Amino acid sequence: MTAYLLRRLMQTILVIVLMSVIVFFGVHVIGDPVWLLVNPQMDQRDIDAAVRALGLDRPIWEQYLHFVSGALRGDLGRSFIFGEPALGVILQRMPATLELAVAALVMAVVVGIPLGLYAGLKPDHPLSKAIMAGSIVGFSLPTFWVGLMLIMVFAVMLGWLPSTGRGPTATFLGVTSSMFTIEGLRHLLLPALNLALLKISLVIRLTRAGARESMQQDYIKFARAKGLTHSRIVRVHLLKNILIPVVTVLGLEFGNLIAFSVVTETIFAWPGMGKLLIGAIQTLDRPVIVAHLIVIVLLFVVINLVVDILYTVLDPRVRVVGQAR
Amino acid sequence: MSVAETDANADAQRPSDMPVALAETPLRRFLSDYFASWIATLALALLLLIACLALLAPLLAPQNPYNLAEVDILDSRLPPGSMGMAGYRYWLGTDGAGRDLVSAILYGLRISLMVGAVSCLIATVIGATVGLTAAYAGGRTESLLMRLVDLQLSLPAILIALMLIAVLGKGVDKVIIALVTVQWAYYARTVRGTALAELNKEYVEAARCLGFSHPRIMFKQILPNCLPPLIVVATIQAAHAIALEATLSFLGVGLPRTEPSLGLLISNGFEYMLSGKYWISFIPGVVLLITVMAINLVGDQLRDVLNPRLKR
Numbered sequence: 001m002t003a004y005l006l007r008r009l010m011q012t013i014l015v016i017v018l019m020s021v022i023v024f025f026g027v028h029v030i031g032d033p034v035w036l037l038v039n040p041q042m043d044q045r046d047i048d049a050a051v052r053a054l055g056l057d058r059p060i061w062e063q064y065l066h067f068v069s070g071a072l073r074g075d076l077g078r079s080f081i082f083g084e085p086a087l088g089v090i091l092q093r094m095p096a097t098l099e100l101a102v103a104a105l106v107m108a109v110v111v112g113i114p115l116g117l118y119a120g121l122k123p124d125h126p127l128s129k130a131i132m133a134g135s136i137v138g139f140s141l142p143t144f145w146v147g148l149m150l151i152m153v154f155a156v157m158l159g160w161l162p163s164t165g166r167g168p169t170a171t172f173l174g175v176t177s178s179m180f181t182i183e184g185l186r187h188l189l190l191p192a193l194n195l196a197l198l199k200i201s202l203v204i205r206l207t208r209a210g211a212r213e214s215m216q217q218d219y220i221k222f223a224r225a226k227g228l229t230h231s232r233i234v235r236v237h238l239l240k241n242i243l244i245p246v247v248t249v250l251g252l253e254f255g256n257l258i259a260f261s262v263v264t265e266t267i268f269a270w271p272g273m274g275k276l277l278i279g280a281i282q283t284l285d286r287p288v289i290v291a292h293l294i295v296i297v298l299l300f301v302v303i304n305l306v307v308d309i310l311y312t313v314l315d316p317r318v319r320v321v322g323q324a325r
Numbered sequence: 326m327s328v329a330e331t332d333a334n335a336d337a338q339r340p341s342d343m344p345v346a347l348a349e350t351p352l353r354r355f356l357s358d359y360f361a362s363w364i365a366t367l368a369l370a371l372l373l374l375i376a377c378l379a380l381l382a383p384l385l386a387p388q389n390p391y392n393l394a395e396v397d398i399l400d401s402r403l404p405p406g407s408m409g410m411a412g413y414r415y416w417l418g419t420d421g422a423g424r425d426l427v428s429a430i431l432y433g434l435r436i437s438l439m440v441g442a443v444s445c446l447i448a449t450v451i452g453a454t455v456g457l458t459a460a461y462a463g464g465r466t467e468s469l470l471m472r473l474v475d476l477q478l479s480l481p482a483i484l485i486a487l488m489l490i491a492v493l494g495k496g497v498d499k500v501i502i503a504l505v506t507v508q509w510a511y512y513a514r515t516v517r518g519t520a521l522a523e524l525n526k527e528y529v530e531a532a533r534c535l536g537f538s539h540p541r542i543m544f545k546q547i548l549p550n551c552l553p554p555l556i557v558v559a560t561i562q563a564a565h566a567i568a569l570e571a572t573l574s575f576l577g578v579g580l581p582r583t584e585p586s587l588g589l590l591i592s593n594g595f596e597y598m599l600s601g602k603y604w605i606s607f608i609p610g611v612v613l614l615i616t617v618m619a620i621n622l623v624g625d626q627l628r629d630v631l632n633p634r635l636k637r
Contacts, residue, residue, distance in 0.1 A: 015476060026492030140618040142568045144575045145591060145610040152603050163599065259481035266576055267595075281491045281578050289491045296484060304479060 008308065012301045019297045020071070023290050024064050067290070076294065077287030081280075086291035090273055094295075096166055097272035099178065100264065101257040103192035104199060105250060111196070112203025113246070119204065120211025121234070131204060138201030143260060147194040147267035154190060162187050164269035191268040195261060199253055206249060210242035244311075251307035255300040358630040365626030372619040379434040386428035391585075405604055418604045420593055426604065429590055430612050436586040437613070440497065441567035444504035448566075449559050451505065452512020453551070457543050459513065460520035471517065477510040482569060490578045500579050504566045515558045519551040553631040560624035564617045571613055587613045 058066070067077065076087045119128040155163035166188075168181050178184025214220060215238070223233045262274030269275070273292060280288040360366050378385065405418040405426075417426035459470040477485070489503040523529065524547070532542045571588030573579030575595075580586050585593075587609045594605025 018476075023488060023492070026488075136621070137618070140564070140621050141614060142571055142610075142617070144572055144588075145606075145613065148591065148595060148598060148606050148610065152598055152607070156599060156603075256481045259484040262483065262487065263572055263576065277487065277491075278576055278578065281487070293484075293488055293491075297480070300480060300484075 005309070008305055012305055015301055016294070016297060020068070020290075020294055021064075023293045024067055025060070071294070076291035079280075079285055079288045081283055081285045081288070086287040087295070089288060090276065090292055090295055093271060093273045093276050096270060097258060097261050097265070097274060100188070100191055100195060100261050100270060100272060101254060103188055104196035104257055105254060107192055107196035108199035108203050108250065109246075112200045113207050115200075116204040116207025117211055117234070117239075117242075120208040121215070123208075123212060132208070135201040135204045138197050138204075141197065143194065143198065143263045144267060146197055147191075147264055150190050150194055151267070161190050163190070166271055191264050191270050194267070195257060195264045198260075199250070199257065202249065202253065203246060206246050207242055210245060211238060214238050214241050248307060248311050251310065252304065255303045258299060259296065355630060359626060362626055365622055368619045368622035368626070371615065372623055375434065375616050375619065376438065378431060379438045382428075382431035382435045386425075386431045388425050388428045390424035390429040390432055391583075404602075405608075417608050420590070420605045426590075426608055429585065430587070430609050433585055433587040433590050433609060434612060434616070436497075436580065436584050437567055437570060437588070437616070440501060440504070440570050440580070440586065441563050444501045444508065444566050444570075445559055445563040447501070448505045448508040448562065449512055449555065452509040453516045453548065453555060455509065456513040456516030456518075457520050457548060457551070460517045460524060461539065461543050461547070467517075470513070474510040474513050477506075478514070482507040482565070483572065486569060486573060487578065490573065495578065495581050497580055497584055500570055500573060503573070504569060507569065508562050508566060511558055511562055512555065515554050516548075516551050519554050520547050523547050523550050557624060557628045557631055560620060560627055564620035564624065567613070567620070568617050587616075 070076065074087060075085065078084065079086045079089050082089050115131050118125075119131045122128050151163045154161045166178050166184070168178065168183055178188060220233060220237060223237050228237075258273075261270075261272060262277060264270065265272045265274040266278055273295075276288065277292045279285070280292065359369075383389070417430070419425055420429060455470055455474075459467040485507050486503040489506055490499060493499040493502060529542065529546060532546045537546070570579060570586060571591070574586050574588030575592040577592065580589060582589065590609040591606045591613070594602070594607075594609070597605050
């Protein structure tokens with residue numbers, strides 16, 4: 001287990017270093033941000049001063065080393081646009097993104113598992129077929145278009161829910177989130193649903209496949225033979241076994257949710273990291289782009305690592321394989 | 326690629342419909358398996374129709390939406406079915422610049438499908454070569470290539486695409502590069518898996534004994550036997566490519582304004598949506614949805630038909 005962990009950690013660090021090199025050099029080789037930032041009326045001396053102030057006159061490898069030594073101290077450069085530390089700008093917006101992703105994850109579980117279970121237990125029922133058809137549509141629908149349709153129906157036509165921005169936040173048990181105010185929840189509902197839709201389809205399919213497979217297993221037959229009620233078999237015996245793959249996949253999908261929140265945040269003007277990234281790409285705010293991608297990659301590999309470890313803890317069968325490796 | 330292929334299938338289908346019992350060939354069996362599902366048949370027909378519409382857009386469209394002489398700004402944001410100044414009806418309405426939406430969608434479809442098909446084709450070639458090389462070479466080459474594939478697949482597609490766009494900038498070629506980079510790994514993994522199984526078969530051994538060169542064995546002997554799963558992956562990935570391109574264009578970091586794909590049309594309509602002018606975004610979105618779903622349904626059926634484990 002320790003050797004496995006160490007190897008995974010080494011891989012993780014390697015990925016992060018590789019990404020930082022690709023992103024940093026890529027971003028710095030293409031495009032010259034000076035012209036976006038200086039006033040066209042400035043004379044050459046002022047432009048040179050601006051270039052020096054931003055450190056853009058140094059050779060590129062020196063800029064990279066400077067960047068790495070800074071990064072190790074938690075300093076990923078200053079945003080050209082905001083004039084603040086890039087990491088600070090990103091971390092400021094991170095809670096909003098995490099809130100959105102968590103809300104979407106909860107929705108995926110709460111909606112997906114019951115529907116998937118129903119479709120798995122009664123595969124021939126018309127409702128099950130409707131659920132499965134719905135999940136195919138859910139997979140095919142482009143996220144951004146669904147977002148537009150949600151705005152159109154619930155905000156413009158019906159006027160039930162607000163279409164943009166994040167509601168007021170409140171602090172509960174040390175966590176500050178808009179989930180704790182009614183207005184905040186109203187703002188959260190549409191973007192979270194938009195982000196969750198793909199995951200709901202995924203959970204439905206996973207749960208259904210798991211249910212259909214498990215119902216054939218001997219332990220279910222045995223539970224039936226013992227005379228347990230159907231609902232007890234489903235709740236206790238079936239659900240526990242279905243949950244292992246669902247939990248694993250959802251854990252891995254959490255990183256995907258954060259990455260995909262770029263789209264949802266842009267549509268719903270949600271003040272998160274994703275919206276920041278799109279803005280930074282359009283204004284060529286290099287420190288923010290680099291810092292954002294590093295933060296996301298970091299977040300992502302950490303999630304993958306944690307899920308892998310959790311998986312080995314959850315499922316004893318995997319643990320054996322993990323040790324053998 | 327998929328267009329030409331499905332065309333050929335449609336032509337070859339006629340003999341199998343004849344009541345006369347014909348000798349069963351693999352192709353006929355494949356076709357009758359495929360057309361056994363009416364949903365898949367419908368999806369294929371729809372896909373062919375969409376491809377034809379896109380190919381013939383300049384002939385079918387009532388106006389060239391990017392020729393300023395033909396577009397009248399006074400006609401902007403008309404609802405579907407309105408009469409225009411030029412004397413013809415805008416069946417799907419007009420957008421913010423007064424372009425006929427039917428024409429804009431036909432031209433947009435053309436660009437979306439082109440970007441999807443080209444990126445899919447390049448990714449197939451790269452992915453198949455990498456996968457074959459990994460399987461054939463084995464050893465260190467294989468583990469290095471497959472580590473790269475694992476790394477690629479562990480990161481979400483949109484993240485990689487955004488990263489590349491941030492680095493490369495906008496443009497049709499840049500978007501295609503991003504899509505190829507996102508996709509090649511799926512092909513590589515699929516082809517390697519199939520090729521590993523093929524490598525142990527007698528015909529490969531026979532080819533080796535005959536003294537064929539390595540590239541010849543790889544591409545002329547093994548590759549054709551890896552085609553069925555490759556085609557399935559290519560179909561599904563083409564749908565992904567089209568959706569991803571639309572997403573990037575919608576975010577304003579994909580295709581430039583001069584190459585308006587469906588995603589860009591939807592994005593243009595977004596600002597009018599809040600004032601209730603839904604059709605500018607809604608209709609291109611429906612077209613995109615139908616296209617992606619049709620490709621997915623065809624891919625699903627191909628997977629079922631080509632899967633040896635489900636052989637009847």
